[in-house]
Amino acid sequence: MLQEIKAIISKDLRMEWRQKHALGSIFLYVIASIFVAYMGFKQIVDVPTWNALFWIIVLFAAFNAAARSFSVESSGRRLYLFTLARPESVIIGKMLYNAFLLLVMVFASFAAYALMLGTGPLENANWGSVALALTLGAVGLGFTLTLVSALAAQTDNNLGLMAVLGLPVILPMLLILIRFSKNAIDGIAWSQNGAYAWQLLAISVMSLGLSYILFPYLWRE
Protein backbone atom coordinates (compact mmCIF):
# COMPACT_ATOMS: atom_id res chain seq x y z
CA MET A 1 0.00 0.00 0.00
CA LEU A 2 2.78 2.45 0.93
CA GLN A 3 4.48 1.53 -2.33
CA GLU A 4 1.33 2.33 -4.27
CA ILE A 5 0.89 5.68 -2.53
CA LYS A 6 4.50 6.59 -3.21
CA ALA A 7 4.12 5.61 -6.85
CA ILE A 8 1.00 7.72 -7.27
CA ILE A 9 2.57 10.77 -5.65
CA SER A 10 5.70 10.51 -7.77
CA LYS A 11 3.57 9.99 -10.88
CA ASP A 12 1.57 13.13 -10.12
CA LEU A 13 4.70 15.11 -9.34
CA ARG A 14 6.36 14.08 -12.56
CA MET A 15 3.24 14.82 -14.57
CA GLU A 16 2.95 18.22 -12.96
CA TRP A 17 6.56 18.95 -13.73
CA ARG A 18 6.16 17.97 -17.34
CA GLN A 19 3.02 20.09 -17.82
CA LYS A 20 4.46 23.26 -16.37
CA HIS A 21 1.64 25.34 -17.76
CA ALA A 22 -0.83 23.73 -15.38
CA LEU A 23 1.24 24.42 -12.30
CA GLY A 24 2.07 27.83 -13.63
CA SER A 25 -1.57 28.70 -14.15
CA ILE A 26 -2.32 28.31 -10.45
CA PHE A 27 0.59 30.48 -9.45
CA LEU A 28 -0.40 33.00 -12.05
CA TYR A 29 -3.89 33.00 -10.59
CA VAL A 30 -2.54 33.72 -7.11
CA ILE A 31 -0.19 36.42 -8.30
CA ALA A 32 -2.92 38.04 -10.38
CA SER A 33 -5.33 38.03 -7.40
CA ILE A 34 -2.71 39.53 -5.13
CA PHE A 35 -1.99 42.17 -7.73
CA VAL A 36 -5.68 43.02 -8.06
CA ALA A 37 -5.87 43.32 -4.27
CA TYR A 38 -2.85 45.58 -4.39
CA MET A 39 -4.46 47.77 -7.03
CA GLY A 40 -7.54 48.07 -4.87
CA PHE A 41 -6.01 48.54 -1.44
CA LYS A 42 -2.35 49.55 -1.96
CA GLN A 43 -1.54 48.84 1.69
CA ILE A 44 -3.72 47.08 4.26
CA VAL A 45 -3.09 48.09 7.85
CA ASP A 46 -6.12 46.47 9.44
CA VAL A 47 -5.24 42.96 10.64
CA PRO A 48 -8.65 41.26 10.13
CA THR A 49 -8.92 42.57 6.56
CA TRP A 50 -5.33 41.63 5.77
CA ASN A 51 -5.84 38.14 7.12
CA ALA A 52 -9.29 37.49 5.60
CA LEU A 53 -8.26 38.68 2.14
CA PHE A 54 -5.23 36.41 2.19
CA TRP A 55 -7.29 33.35 2.99
CA ILE A 56 -9.93 34.21 0.42
CA ILE A 57 -7.25 34.35 -2.29
CA VAL A 58 -5.78 31.05 -1.03
CA LEU A 59 -9.23 29.46 -0.89
CA PHE A 60 -10.00 30.08 -4.52
CA ALA A 61 -6.54 29.06 -5.60
CA ALA A 62 -7.00 25.85 -3.62
CA PHE A 63 -10.30 25.23 -5.40
CA ASN A 64 -8.56 25.64 -8.73
CA ALA A 65 -5.71 23.36 -7.75
CA ALA A 66 -7.90 20.62 -6.27
CA ALA A 67 -10.41 20.70 -9.12
CA ARG A 68 -7.69 19.52 -11.44
CA SER A 69 -6.58 16.54 -9.40
CA PHE A 70 -9.16 14.17 -10.88
CA SER A 71 -10.37 15.86 -14.02
CA VAL A 72 -6.86 15.93 -15.55
CA GLU A 73 -6.90 12.16 -15.72
CA SER A 74 -8.44 11.01 -18.95
CA SER A 75 -10.96 8.23 -18.53
CA GLY A 76 -8.55 5.79 -20.15
CA ARG A 77 -5.82 6.61 -17.68
CA ARG A 78 -8.31 6.40 -14.83
CA LEU A 79 -9.16 2.87 -15.90
CA TYR A 80 -5.47 2.04 -16.06
CA LEU A 81 -4.92 3.42 -12.54
CA PHE A 82 -7.89 1.39 -11.38
CA THR A 83 -6.30 -1.85 -12.50
CA LEU A 84 -2.95 -0.94 -10.96
CA ALA A 85 -3.76 0.42 -7.54
CA ARG A 86 -6.31 0.04 -4.81
CA PRO A 87 -8.74 3.00 -4.52
CA GLU A 88 -7.56 3.66 -0.95
CA SER A 89 -4.04 4.20 -2.18
CA VAL A 90 -5.27 6.43 -4.97
CA ILE A 91 -7.16 8.79 -2.66
CA ILE A 92 -4.42 8.92 -0.01
CA GLY A 93 -1.84 9.57 -2.69
CA LYS A 94 -3.92 12.32 -4.25
CA MET A 95 -4.62 13.92 -0.86
CA LEU A 96 -0.97 13.95 0.14
CA TYR A 97 -0.02 15.29 -3.24
CA ASN A 98 -2.65 18.06 -3.07
CA ALA A 99 -1.59 18.96 0.47
CA PHE A 100 2.01 19.22 -0.67
CA LEU A 101 1.10 21.35 -3.67
CA LEU A 102 -0.98 23.70 -1.53
CA LEU A 103 1.76 23.89 1.09
CA VAL A 104 4.19 25.21 -1.47
CA MET A 105 1.56 27.52 -2.88
CA VAL A 106 0.42 28.91 0.48
CA PHE A 107 3.92 29.76 1.68
CA ALA A 108 4.86 31.30 -1.65
CA SER A 109 1.69 33.36 -1.84
CA PHE A 110 2.09 34.44 1.80
CA ALA A 111 5.46 35.89 0.96
CA ALA A 112 4.14 37.56 -2.19
CA TYR A 113 1.08 38.86 -0.36
CA ALA A 114 3.12 40.33 2.49
CA LEU A 115 5.46 41.94 -0.01
CA MET A 116 2.69 43.56 -2.02
CA LEU A 117 0.17 44.55 0.64
CA GLY A 118 2.51 45.55 3.42
CA THR A 119 4.02 43.83 6.41
CA GLY A 120 2.57 46.31 8.86
CA PRO A 121 0.04 43.88 10.41
CA LEU A 122 2.78 41.31 10.94
CA GLU A 123 4.78 43.38 13.41
CA ASN A 124 3.66 41.54 16.52
CA ALA A 125 3.14 38.20 14.83
CA ASN A 126 3.78 34.97 16.66
CA TRP A 127 5.77 33.43 13.82
CA GLY A 128 5.57 29.86 15.03
CA SER A 129 1.78 30.08 15.11
CA VAL A 130 1.63 31.80 11.74
CA ALA A 131 3.69 29.05 10.14
CA LEU A 132 1.49 26.46 11.82
CA ALA A 133 -1.63 28.23 10.57
CA LEU A 134 -0.30 28.24 7.02
CA THR A 135 0.67 24.56 7.24
CA LEU A 136 -2.57 23.40 8.80
CA GLY A 137 -4.56 25.55 6.41
CA ALA A 138 -2.83 24.10 3.36
CA VAL A 139 -3.11 20.53 4.62
CA GLY A 140 -6.77 20.92 5.68
CA LEU A 141 -7.82 22.58 2.43
CA GLY A 142 -5.93 20.01 0.38
CA PHE A 143 -7.36 17.04 2.24
CA THR A 144 -10.95 18.24 2.30
CA LEU A 145 -11.11 19.45 -1.26
CA THR A 146 -9.64 16.26 -2.73
CA LEU A 147 -12.73 14.18 -2.03
CA VAL A 148 -14.99 16.99 -3.22
CA SER A 149 -12.98 17.12 -6.41
CA ALA A 150 -13.37 13.37 -6.84
CA LEU A 151 -17.13 13.84 -6.46
CA ALA A 152 -17.31 16.73 -8.89
CA ALA A 153 -15.17 14.91 -11.44
CA GLN A 154 -17.92 12.30 -11.76
CA THR A 155 -20.44 14.88 -12.95
CA ASP A 156 -20.62 16.80 -16.20
CA ASN A 157 -20.35 20.26 -14.68
CA ASN A 158 -17.05 19.81 -12.92
CA LEU A 159 -15.91 23.30 -11.99
CA GLY A 160 -19.31 24.73 -11.15
CA LEU A 161 -20.24 21.87 -8.88
CA MET A 162 -16.85 21.96 -7.24
CA ALA A 163 -17.62 25.40 -5.80
CA VAL A 164 -21.18 24.48 -4.84
CA LEU A 165 -20.17 21.27 -3.09
CA GLY A 166 -16.88 22.48 -1.69
CA LEU A 167 -17.83 25.74 -0.04
CA PRO A 168 -20.28 24.43 2.57
CA VAL A 169 -17.87 21.65 3.51
CA ILE A 170 -14.88 23.94 3.75
CA LEU A 171 -16.65 26.82 5.56
CA PRO A 172 -16.36 25.41 9.11
CA MET A 173 -12.66 24.84 8.62
CA LEU A 174 -12.18 28.23 7.06
CA LEU A 175 -13.89 30.03 9.95
CA ILE A 176 -11.59 28.33 12.47
CA LEU A 177 -8.58 28.88 10.24
CA ILE A 178 -9.21 32.60 9.82
CA ARG A 179 -9.64 33.04 13.56
CA PHE A 180 -6.51 31.03 14.32
CA SER A 181 -4.33 32.88 11.86
CA LYS A 182 -5.69 36.27 12.94
CA ASN A 183 -4.77 35.48 16.53
CA ALA A 184 -1.36 34.30 15.36
CA ILE A 185 -0.77 37.54 13.45
CA ASP A 186 -1.92 39.53 16.47
CA GLY A 187 0.73 37.71 18.48
CA ILE A 188 -1.62 35.98 20.89
CA ALA A 189 0.15 33.33 22.95
CA TRP A 190 -0.08 29.67 22.07
CA SER A 191 -1.81 28.84 25.36
CA GLN A 192 -4.85 30.85 24.27
CA ASN A 193 -4.73 29.99 20.61
CA GLY A 194 -3.68 26.33 20.61
CA ALA A 195 -7.22 24.98 20.82
CA TYR A 196 -7.93 26.20 17.29
CA ALA A 197 -4.87 24.36 15.98
CA TRP A 198 -6.08 21.14 17.55
CA GLN A 199 -9.50 21.64 15.98
CA LEU A 200 -7.95 22.20 12.57
CA LEU A 201 -5.85 19.09 13.00
CA ALA A 202 -8.91 17.09 14.09
CA ILE A 203 -10.88 18.25 11.04
CA SER A 204 -8.00 17.34 8.72
CA VAL A 205 -7.62 13.90 10.25
CA MET A 206 -11.36 13.35 10.06
CA SER A 207 -11.53 14.32 6.42
CA LEU A 208 -8.62 11.95 5.76
CA GLY A 209 -10.44 9.09 7.46
CA LEU A 210 -13.76 9.83 5.76
CA SER A 211 -12.16 10.05 2.34
CA TYR A 212 -10.38 6.75 2.96
CA ILE A 213 -13.69 5.07 3.75
CA LEU A 214 -15.86 6.80 1.15
CA PHE A 215 -13.64 7.02 -1.91
CA PRO A 216 -13.88 3.33 -2.92
CA TYR A 217 -17.61 3.86 -3.44
CA LEU A 218 -16.92 6.68 -5.89
CA TRP A 219 -14.24 4.76 -7.72
CA ARG A 220 -16.16 1.67 -8.70
CA GLU A 221 -18.23 1.91 -11.82
Next chain:
Amino acid sequence: MNKYSLITVLFILGGLLSGLSANAQASGDWLENTMLTSGKINVVVAVVSVVFVLLVIYLISIDRKLSEMEKNEIKNS
Protein backbone atom coordinates in the same frame (compact mmCIF):
# COMPACT_ATOMS: atom_id res chain seq x y z
CA MET B 1 -57.18 24.61 -7.01
CA ASN B 2 -53.62 25.10 -5.86
CA LYS B 3 -53.46 28.62 -7.16
CA TYR B 4 -56.57 29.41 -5.18
CA SER B 5 -55.22 27.91 -1.97
CA LEU B 6 -52.07 29.99 -2.33
CA ILE B 7 -54.14 33.10 -2.85
CA THR B 8 -56.22 32.21 0.20
CA VAL B 9 -53.12 31.87 2.37
CA LEU B 10 -51.76 35.17 1.12
CA PHE B 11 -55.11 36.78 1.79
CA ILE B 12 -55.22 35.48 5.37
CA LEU B 13 -51.64 36.62 5.91
CA GLY B 14 -52.47 40.04 4.60
CA GLY B 15 -55.43 40.21 6.92
CA LEU B 16 -53.28 39.26 9.90
CA LEU B 17 -50.67 41.85 9.03
CA SER B 18 -53.19 44.63 8.50
CA GLY B 19 -54.78 43.68 11.82
CA LEU B 20 -51.44 44.03 13.52
CA SER B 21 -50.74 47.35 11.90
CA ALA B 22 -54.20 48.65 12.83
CA ASN B 23 -53.35 48.00 16.46
CA ALA B 24 -50.07 49.81 16.22
CA GLN B 25 -49.76 53.43 17.13
CA ALA B 26 -49.82 56.08 14.48
CA SER B 27 -46.09 56.69 14.63
CA GLY B 28 -43.91 55.49 11.74
CA ASP B 29 -42.29 52.47 13.36
CA TRP B 30 -45.38 50.37 13.86
CA LEU B 31 -43.40 47.12 13.81
CA GLU B 32 -41.31 48.08 16.83
CA ASN B 33 -44.38 49.38 18.62
CA THR B 34 -46.24 46.15 18.08
CA MET B 35 -43.41 43.83 18.92
CA LEU B 36 -41.80 45.53 21.90
CA THR B 37 -44.90 46.35 23.97
CA SER B 38 -46.87 44.11 26.37
CA GLY B 39 -43.82 42.13 27.36
CA LYS B 40 -42.93 41.35 23.72
CA ILE B 41 -45.72 38.75 23.58
CA ASN B 42 -46.26 39.53 19.89
CA VAL B 43 -42.81 38.16 19.12
CA VAL B 44 -44.07 34.80 20.37
CA VAL B 45 -47.18 35.19 18.22
CA ALA B 46 -45.00 35.97 15.21
CA VAL B 47 -42.76 32.97 15.83
CA VAL B 48 -45.68 30.57 16.14
CA SER B 49 -47.22 32.05 12.98
CA VAL B 50 -43.97 31.64 11.06
CA VAL B 51 -43.79 27.96 12.05
CA PHE B 52 -47.38 27.46 10.98
CA VAL B 53 -47.09 29.36 7.70
CA LEU B 54 -43.92 27.52 6.65
CA LEU B 55 -45.53 24.17 7.43
CA VAL B 56 -48.58 25.15 5.37
CA ILE B 57 -46.39 26.20 2.45
CA TYR B 58 -44.64 22.83 2.63
CA LEU B 59 -48.03 21.10 2.74
CA ILE B 60 -49.07 22.97 -0.39
CA SER B 61 -45.92 21.90 -2.21
CA ILE B 62 -46.51 18.26 -1.25
CA ASP B 63 -50.12 18.61 -2.37
CA ARG B 64 -49.04 19.88 -5.78
CA LYS B 65 -46.59 17.02 -6.28
CA LEU B 66 -49.27 14.52 -5.34
CA SER B 67 -51.71 16.04 -7.85
CA GLU B 68 -49.08 15.72 -10.54
CA MET B 69 -48.59 12.06 -9.68
CA GLU B 70 -52.33 11.45 -9.78
CA LYS B 71 -52.47 12.97 -13.24
CA ASN B 72 -49.69 10.61 -14.39
CA GLU B 73 -51.52 7.67 -12.87
CA ILE B 74 -54.64 8.46 -14.93
CA LYS B 75 -52.57 8.80 -18.09
CA ASN B 76 -50.88 5.44 -17.49
CA SER B 77 -53.99 3.41 -16.79
Next chain:
Amino acid sequence: MSKYWWKILSALLVLTTLIFGLRAPLAPGVPMVSPDKINNGVTSVTITGYNTHFTENPDKVVVWLTNGDATFCPYELAVIDDTHLRVTFSITEKIADSFFDLYVNTPKDGTMYLPSAFLQSKLEVSLQPDRTENCAVNLSADPGGFNYPNQPILNETIRNIFYHVPTWFAMLFVMSISLVFSIMNLGTSKTKYDIAAESAAHVGLLFAFIGLATGSVWARFTWGAWWVSDPRLNGAAIAVLIYLAYFILKSSVNDKEKAARLGAVYNIFAFMMMIVFVMVLPRMTDSLHPGVGGNPAFSQYDLDDNMRMIFYPAVIGWIGMAVWIFQIKYRMGKLKFKQLMHEQI
Protein backbone atom coordinates in the same frame (compact mmCIF):
# COMPACT_ATOMS: atom_id res chain seq x y z
CA MET C 1 -54.94 2.54 14.63
CA SER C 2 -51.87 0.80 16.03
CA LYS C 3 -49.88 2.24 13.13
CA TYR C 4 -50.90 5.76 13.96
CA TRP C 5 -50.38 5.92 17.70
CA TRP C 6 -47.05 7.78 17.57
CA LYS C 7 -48.37 10.28 15.08
CA ILE C 8 -51.36 11.04 17.30
CA LEU C 9 -49.06 11.18 20.31
CA SER C 10 -46.69 13.67 18.72
CA ALA C 11 -49.55 15.83 17.46
CA LEU C 12 -51.03 15.82 20.98
CA LEU C 13 -47.65 16.68 22.49
CA VAL C 14 -47.26 19.62 20.13
CA LEU C 15 -50.79 20.78 20.87
CA THR C 16 -50.41 20.53 24.67
CA THR C 17 -47.06 22.26 24.66
CA LEU C 18 -48.54 24.96 22.45
CA ILE C 19 -51.41 25.51 24.88
CA PHE C 20 -49.44 25.30 28.11
CA GLY C 21 -46.54 27.21 26.66
CA LEU C 22 -48.81 30.12 25.87
CA ARG C 23 -51.21 29.87 28.81
CA ALA C 24 -48.98 29.76 31.89
CA PRO C 25 -48.10 33.26 33.10
CA LEU C 26 -44.69 34.80 33.35
CA ALA C 27 -43.25 35.13 36.84
CA PRO C 28 -43.49 38.63 38.29
CA GLY C 29 -40.52 40.77 37.39
CA VAL C 30 -39.21 44.30 37.09
CA PRO C 31 -38.20 44.59 33.44
CA MET C 32 -37.92 48.37 33.21
CA VAL C 33 -36.81 51.44 35.13
CA SER C 34 -36.87 55.03 33.99
CA PRO C 35 -34.67 56.93 34.06
CA ASP C 36 -31.92 54.32 34.17
CA LYS C 37 -29.31 56.58 35.76
CA ILE C 38 -28.51 57.29 39.40
CA ASN C 39 -27.22 60.84 39.77
CA ASN C 40 -24.99 62.27 42.40
CA GLY C 41 -27.57 63.56 44.84
CA VAL C 42 -31.29 62.89 44.78
CA THR C 43 -32.74 60.73 42.03
CA SER C 44 -36.40 59.81 41.56
CA VAL C 45 -37.10 56.79 39.40
CA THR C 46 -40.17 54.89 38.26
CA ILE C 47 -39.92 51.12 38.46
CA THR C 48 -42.24 49.26 36.10
CA GLY C 49 -43.24 45.79 37.14
CA TYR C 50 -44.67 43.00 35.05
CA ASN C 51 -47.34 40.70 36.50
CA THR C 52 -46.64 42.27 39.88
CA HIS C 53 -49.08 43.00 42.73
CA PHE C 54 -47.69 46.08 44.46
CA THR C 55 -51.04 47.35 45.80
CA GLU C 56 -51.94 44.12 47.56
CA ASN C 57 -49.67 44.87 50.49
CA PRO C 58 -48.17 48.31 49.84
CA ASP C 59 -46.42 48.57 53.21
CA LYS C 60 -44.48 45.38 52.69
CA VAL C 61 -42.90 46.37 49.37
CA VAL C 62 -39.13 46.56 49.85
CA VAL C 63 -36.74 48.04 47.30
CA TRP C 64 -32.95 48.14 47.50
CA LEU C 65 -29.94 48.57 45.26
CA THR C 66 -26.67 46.71 45.43
CA ASN C 67 -23.35 47.97 44.19
CA GLY C 68 -20.37 45.75 44.79
CA ASP C 69 -20.85 44.60 48.38
CA ALA C 70 -22.74 47.71 49.39
CA THR C 71 -26.49 48.04 49.73
CA PHE C 72 -28.42 51.27 49.22
CA CYS C 73 -31.96 51.89 50.44
CA PRO C 74 -34.46 54.43 49.15
CA TYR C 75 -35.58 57.20 51.43
CA GLU C 76 -38.93 57.50 49.79
CA LEU C 77 -41.11 54.80 48.24
CA ALA C 78 -44.62 55.23 46.83
CA VAL C 79 -46.82 52.57 45.28
CA ILE C 80 -48.63 54.07 42.28
CA ASP C 81 -50.50 50.99 41.07
CA ASP C 82 -49.99 47.26 40.72
CA THR C 83 -47.16 47.64 38.26
CA HIS C 84 -45.60 50.99 39.11
CA LEU C 85 -43.42 52.18 41.95
CA ARG C 86 -42.05 55.67 42.50
CA VAL C 87 -38.75 55.47 44.38
CA THR C 88 -36.32 58.19 45.43
CA PHE C 89 -32.68 57.55 46.24
CA SER C 90 -30.16 59.90 47.71
CA ILE C 91 -26.61 58.83 47.02
CA THR C 92 -23.54 61.05 47.21
CA GLU C 93 -20.99 58.58 48.54
CA LYS C 94 -18.23 56.67 46.83
CA ILE C 95 -19.32 53.46 45.14
CA ALA C 96 -17.43 50.35 44.03
CA ASP C 97 -19.02 49.67 40.65
CA SER C 98 -20.52 51.74 37.84
CA PHE C 99 -23.73 49.74 37.79
CA PHE C 100 -26.43 49.27 40.41
CA ASP C 101 -28.47 46.07 40.60
CA LEU C 102 -32.09 46.44 41.58
CA TYR C 103 -34.04 44.21 43.96
CA VAL C 104 -37.76 44.47 44.68
CA ASN C 105 -39.41 42.23 47.23
CA THR C 106 -43.13 41.81 47.94
CA PRO C 107 -44.84 39.11 49.98
CA LYS C 108 -46.98 38.02 47.04
CA ASP C 109 -44.41 38.11 44.22
CA GLY C 110 -41.21 37.12 46.00
CA THR C 111 -37.89 38.76 45.15
CA MET C 112 -37.52 40.30 41.72
CA TYR C 113 -34.11 41.21 40.36
CA LEU C 114 -32.87 43.41 37.55
CA PRO C 115 -29.09 43.22 37.03
CA SER C 116 -27.29 46.44 36.01
CA ALA C 117 -30.53 48.37 36.31
CA PHE C 118 -28.93 51.77 36.80
CA LEU C 119 -25.77 53.39 35.53
CA GLN C 120 -24.07 55.81 37.91
CA SER C 121 -23.70 59.41 36.83
CA LYS C 122 -21.14 61.80 38.33
CA LEU C 123 -20.56 59.59 41.36
CA GLU C 124 -17.06 58.74 42.49
CA VAL C 125 -16.16 55.14 41.64
CA SER C 126 -13.47 53.70 43.87
CA LEU C 127 -12.68 50.37 45.40
CA GLN C 128 -13.94 51.27 48.84
CA PRO C 129 -17.63 52.12 49.10
CA ASP C 130 -18.47 54.67 51.78
CA ARG C 131 -21.89 53.61 52.81
CA THR C 132 -23.94 50.52 53.17
CA GLU C 133 -27.36 50.13 54.68
CA ASN C 134 -29.38 47.30 55.97
CA CYS C 135 -32.82 47.22 54.45
CA ALA C 136 -32.44 44.13 52.27
CA VAL C 137 -34.65 41.19 53.15
CA ASN C 138 -33.89 37.54 52.55
CA LEU C 139 -34.35 36.57 48.91
CA SER C 140 -37.47 34.52 48.42
CA ALA C 141 -38.79 32.65 45.43
CA ASP C 142 -42.02 33.66 43.82
CA PRO C 143 -44.81 31.69 45.43
CA GLY C 144 -47.11 32.08 42.45
CA GLY C 145 -47.32 28.48 41.20
CA PHE C 146 -46.64 27.34 37.64
CA ASN C 147 -44.96 30.13 35.71
CA TYR C 148 -41.93 30.87 33.57
CA PRO C 149 -38.92 32.93 34.62
CA ASN C 150 -39.11 36.62 33.83
CA GLN C 151 -35.77 37.67 32.43
CA PRO C 152 -34.73 41.11 31.30
CA ILE C 153 -34.76 41.63 27.50
CA LEU C 154 -36.35 38.20 26.93
CA ASN C 155 -39.59 38.91 28.83
CA GLU C 156 -42.47 36.98 27.28
CA THR C 157 -40.34 35.77 24.40
CA ILE C 158 -38.83 33.16 26.72
CA ARG C 159 -41.76 31.05 25.52
CA ASN C 160 -40.10 30.83 22.12
CA ILE C 161 -37.84 28.20 23.62
CA PHE C 162 -40.80 25.85 23.16
CA TYR C 163 -41.34 26.78 19.50
CA HIS C 164 -37.95 27.68 18.12
CA VAL C 165 -35.49 25.28 19.78
CA PRO C 166 -37.40 22.01 19.12
CA THR C 167 -37.30 22.69 15.37
CA TRP C 168 -33.51 22.41 15.56
CA PHE C 169 -33.76 19.12 17.41
CA ALA C 170 -36.20 17.90 14.77
CA MET C 171 -33.86 19.04 12.01
CA LEU C 172 -30.87 17.25 13.49
CA PHE C 173 -32.98 14.14 13.98
CA VAL C 174 -34.22 13.86 10.39
CA MET C 175 -30.78 14.76 9.07
CA SER C 176 -29.40 11.85 11.10
CA ILE C 177 -32.06 9.68 9.49
CA SER C 178 -30.83 10.91 6.13
CA LEU C 179 -27.27 10.02 7.12
CA VAL C 180 -28.22 6.50 8.19
CA PHE C 181 -30.08 5.85 4.94
CA SER C 182 -27.16 7.23 2.94
CA ILE C 183 -24.85 4.76 4.67
CA MET C 184 -27.31 1.95 3.99
CA ASN C 185 -27.52 3.02 0.36
CA LEU C 186 -23.76 2.83 -0.04
CA GLY C 187 -23.76 -0.61 1.53
CA THR C 188 -26.56 -2.12 -0.55
CA SER C 189 -27.24 0.20 -3.55
CA LYS C 190 -30.97 -0.18 -3.00
CA THR C 191 -33.01 2.62 -4.53
CA LYS C 192 -35.47 2.76 -1.64
CA TYR C 193 -32.70 3.81 0.73
CA ASP C 194 -31.74 6.59 -1.62
CA ILE C 195 -35.35 7.80 -1.77
CA ALA C 196 -35.49 7.70 2.03
CA ALA C 197 -32.25 9.64 2.38
CA GLU C 198 -33.42 12.29 -0.03
CA SER C 199 -36.84 12.63 1.61
CA ALA C 200 -35.26 12.99 5.05
CA ALA C 201 -32.87 15.64 3.74
CA HIS C 202 -35.85 17.49 2.25
CA VAL C 203 -37.70 17.53 5.57
CA GLY C 204 -34.49 18.49 7.36
CA LEU C 205 -34.20 21.48 5.06
CA LEU C 206 -37.79 22.47 5.85
CA PHE C 207 -37.07 22.46 9.59
CA ALA C 208 -33.80 24.31 9.05
CA PHE C 209 -35.73 27.06 7.30
CA ILE C 210 -38.32 27.14 10.08
CA GLY C 211 -35.54 27.37 12.64
CA LEU C 212 -33.77 30.14 10.76
CA ALA C 213 -36.95 32.15 10.20
CA THR C 214 -38.19 31.89 13.79
CA GLY C 215 -34.73 32.53 15.18
CA SER C 216 -34.42 35.56 12.97
CA VAL C 217 -37.70 37.05 14.20
CA TRP C 218 -36.77 36.33 17.81
CA ALA C 219 -33.30 37.81 17.42
CA ARG C 220 -34.63 40.99 15.82
CA PHE C 221 -36.65 41.95 18.88
CA THR C 222 -34.29 40.79 21.61
CA TRP C 223 -30.76 41.19 20.25
CA GLY C 224 -31.73 43.93 17.82
CA ALA C 225 -30.80 42.45 14.44
CA TRP C 226 -32.32 39.95 12.03
CA TRP C 227 -29.03 38.15 11.73
CA VAL C 228 -26.08 38.19 14.10
CA SER C 229 -22.71 36.54 13.69
CA ASP C 230 -22.97 33.70 16.13
CA PRO C 231 -21.51 30.18 15.99
CA ARG C 232 -24.93 28.57 16.22
CA LEU C 233 -26.28 30.66 13.38
CA ASN C 234 -23.22 29.99 11.27
CA GLY C 235 -23.67 26.28 11.85
CA ALA C 236 -27.32 26.48 10.84
CA ALA C 237 -26.48 28.42 7.69
CA ILE C 238 -23.85 25.84 6.78
CA ALA C 239 -26.36 23.03 7.29
CA VAL C 240 -28.75 24.73 4.87
CA LEU C 241 -25.98 25.23 2.31
CA ILE C 242 -24.89 21.60 2.58
CA TYR C 243 -28.33 20.21 1.88
CA LEU C 244 -28.97 22.66 -0.94
CA ALA C 245 -25.68 21.49 -2.48
CA TYR C 246 -26.77 17.90 -1.94
CA PHE C 247 -29.91 18.47 -3.98
CA ILE C 248 -28.02 20.30 -6.71
CA LEU C 249 -25.54 17.41 -6.92
CA LYS C 250 -28.30 14.83 -7.17
CA SER C 251 -30.19 16.70 -9.86
CA SER C 252 -27.08 17.35 -11.93
CA VAL C 253 -26.41 13.67 -12.58
CA ASN C 254 -28.73 11.92 -15.02
CA ASP C 255 -27.90 8.35 -14.12
CA LYS C 256 -30.12 7.63 -11.09
CA GLU C 257 -27.88 4.96 -9.61
CA LYS C 258 -24.81 7.13 -9.92
CA ALA C 259 -26.65 10.15 -8.50
CA ALA C 260 -27.64 8.07 -5.48
CA ARG C 261 -24.05 6.97 -4.91
CA LEU C 262 -22.56 10.46 -5.28
CA GLY C 263 -25.30 11.95 -3.12
CA ALA C 264 -24.73 9.41 -0.39
CA VAL C 265 -20.99 10.03 -0.33
CA TYR C 266 -21.48 13.79 -0.17
CA ASN C 267 -24.17 13.49 2.48
CA ILE C 268 -21.96 11.46 4.80
CA PHE C 269 -18.90 13.61 4.24
CA ALA C 270 -20.66 16.94 4.62
CA PHE C 271 -22.77 15.86 7.61
CA MET C 272 -19.70 14.73 9.52
CA MET C 273 -17.83 17.95 8.81
CA MET C 274 -20.87 19.99 9.87
CA ILE C 275 -21.52 18.04 13.05
CA VAL C 276 -17.96 18.64 14.26
CA PHE C 277 -18.47 22.32 13.64
CA VAL C 278 -21.86 22.50 15.31
CA MET C 279 -20.84 20.43 18.32
CA VAL C 280 -17.33 21.67 19.00
CA LEU C 281 -17.00 25.27 17.99
CA PRO C 282 -19.94 26.92 19.81
CA ARG C 283 -18.58 25.74 23.14
CA MET C 284 -15.22 27.35 22.48
CA THR C 285 -16.34 30.85 21.59
CA ASP C 286 -18.66 33.49 22.93
CA SER C 287 -22.21 33.23 21.81
CA LEU C 288 -25.42 35.06 22.43
CA HIS C 289 -27.16 31.75 22.78
CA PRO C 290 -27.67 30.47 26.30
CA GLY C 291 -25.84 27.37 27.41
CA VAL C 292 -22.90 28.22 25.19
CA GLY C 293 -19.41 29.19 26.24
CA GLY C 294 -18.59 26.32 28.56
CA ASN C 295 -21.95 24.83 29.34
CA PRO C 296 -23.05 22.02 27.09
CA ALA C 297 -26.74 22.39 27.88
CA PHE C 298 -29.14 24.89 29.30
CA SER C 299 -28.05 25.86 32.76
CA GLN C 300 -30.41 25.95 35.69
CA TYR C 301 -30.85 29.67 35.32
CA ASP C 302 -31.91 29.53 31.68
CA LEU C 303 -34.30 26.65 31.81
CA ASP C 304 -36.03 26.12 35.11
CA ASP C 305 -37.98 23.03 36.05
CA ASN C 306 -41.31 24.44 34.91
CA MET C 307 -39.90 25.11 31.47
CA ARG C 308 -38.30 21.70 31.25
CA MET C 309 -41.72 20.15 31.82
CA ILE C 310 -42.94 21.79 28.61
CA PHE C 311 -39.69 21.87 26.66
CA TYR C 312 -38.89 18.15 26.59
CA PRO C 313 -42.37 17.06 25.47
CA ALA C 314 -42.23 19.77 22.81
CA VAL C 315 -38.94 18.38 21.52
CA ILE C 316 -40.35 14.85 21.38
CA GLY C 317 -43.54 16.09 19.74
CA TRP C 318 -41.74 18.04 17.04
CA ILE C 319 -39.36 15.18 16.31
CA GLY C 320 -42.42 12.99 15.89
CA MET C 321 -44.00 15.48 13.52
CA ALA C 322 -40.80 15.67 11.48
CA VAL C 323 -40.61 11.89 11.21
CA TRP C 324 -44.28 11.84 10.20
CA ILE C 325 -43.72 14.35 7.39
CA PHE C 326 -40.62 12.40 6.38
CA GLN C 327 -42.67 9.23 6.14
CA ILE C 328 -45.26 10.85 3.90
CA LYS C 329 -42.53 12.24 1.68
CA TYR C 330 -40.81 8.85 1.55
CA ARG C 331 -43.99 7.02 0.57
CA MET C 332 -44.63 9.57 -2.15
CA GLY C 333 -41.09 9.16 -3.40
CA LYS C 334 -41.47 5.40 -3.62
CA LEU C 335 -44.74 5.77 -5.53
CA LYS C 336 -43.20 8.25 -7.91
CA PHE C 337 -40.31 5.88 -8.53
CA LYS C 338 -42.72 3.07 -9.33
CA GLN C 339 -44.54 5.32 -11.79
CA LEU C 340 -41.26 6.21 -13.46
CA MET C 341 -40.37 2.55 -13.84
CA HIS C 342 -43.82 1.87 -15.23
CA GLU C 343 -43.46 4.63 -17.80
CA GLN C 344 -40.11 3.34 -18.95
CA ILE C 345 -41.48 -0.15 -19.61
